[in-house]
Amino acid sequence: MAKKQVAAIVKIQIPAGKATPAPPVGTALGPHGIAIMDFVKQYNAATESQVGTIIPVEVTVFADRTFTFITKTPPTPVLIRQAAGVEKGSALSGSEPGGTITDAQLTEIAQTKLADLNANDIDAAKAQIAGTARSMGITVDS
Numbered sequence: 001m002a003k004k005q006v007a008a009i010v011k012i013q014i015p016a017g018k019a020t021p022a023p024p025v026g027t028a029l030g031p032h033g034i035a036i037m038d039f040v041k042q043y044n045a046a047t048e049s050q051v052g053t054i055i056p057v058e059v060t061v062f063a064d065r066t067f068t069f070i071t072k073t074p075p076t077p078v079l080i081r082q083a084a085g086v087e088k089g090s091a092l093s094g095s096e097p098g099g100t101i102t103d104a105q106l107t108e109i110a111q112t113k114l115a116d117l118n119a120n121d122i123d124a125a126k127a128q129i130a131g132t133a134r135s136m137g138i139t140v141d142s
Helices: 025-032 036-050 076-084 103-113 122-135
Strands: 006-015 054-062 067-071 099-102 138-141
Touching (some): 006 025, 025 036, 025 054, 036 054, 036 067, 099 103, 122 138
Antiparallel strands (some): 006 054
C-alpha cells in the first residue's frame, strides 16, 4: 500500500478533554479541510484522563483530508507551575521569587518530559527543567 501524501503538520496546545471547534482548533485546522468535529471528539476521548492540563498535539493532515494526531507531554512551565502551586511565574525572575519546587518534584517533571526533551539522561533533563524554572523565578530546593 502506498503512503499517503502529507498536506500539512499542525501543532496546537489545547486543554485536555475540552477541545471545541471554536478557536484555536477551528482556525488552525479549518483551512486544511478536515472534519473538525471528528478531531475534537477523538482528541477529547484521548485526553479525558488529563482534564485541566494543557496538552500539545501534532496533527498530520493528509492530501485526502484525513488526519492522524499525536499528543505530547504538557509544556514544562505548566508542570512547574502545578508543582510550585502558583498561577504564574515571577515578573522579575532575577530579583523576585515566584515560588519553589523540591528536587523530588524536579525529578518527577524531568521523568515526565524526558521523551519530548533533547536530553540523553535524567540529569540532563533535570538541568533543562531547572533552567526553565529559574527563568520563571521558581527556585529549586535540594
